[in-house]
Amino acid sequence: DRTLTPYDVIGEEKLSELVLAFYHQVANHPDLKSIFPEDFTETIRKQQQFLTQYLGGPSVYTEEHGHPMLRARHLPHAITKSRADAWLSCMEKAMDEVELNEGIRDGLFHRLTLTAHHMINTPEKAE
Ligand code: HEM
Secondary structure, three states: OOOOOHHHHHOHHHHHHHHHHHHHHHHOOOOOHHHOOOOOHHHHHHHHHHHHHHOOOOOHHHHHHOOOOHHHHHOOOOOOHHHHHHHHHHHHHHHHHOOOOHHHHHHHHHHHHHHHHHOOOOOOOOO
């Protein structure tokens, strides 16, 4: 018997709702929308694949795209501390919107916070 993964607990459908709600927030965030493509179709598809394996589901991201190397893949984009915070606030709103179950939510949000901070690659503009 294997233990249930967070992916098993959330389920593919709820994860898909979360990813859609998340990019809806991102597309409307003044500090984020400028660094994303206008069409989110591929971004949504890749994030669904990535989060599936991040949560312990099948390795569907790696099968199609190779090792995630997430920090390296973000280097072409200017990720500041304020953009990491914005990303996390979009995720928090998305989690509220889809009513992600409390048990799974705290652990996932904590991990995403660490990952988001790891993506920072650009100092804030001196203003
Ligand atoms: C791709 C921004 C954090 C997972 C991208 C792209 C941008 C971006 C602009 C390219 C979108 C595209 O061209 O389709 C950010 C910002 C972050 C952040 C501002 C703030 C810290 C994260 C985190 C994760 C993540 C925490 C994972 C939990 C991904 C994935 C892709 C991606 C899987 C697709 C990579 C690929 O091209 O295969 N992100 N990201 N990102 N991001 Fe992030």
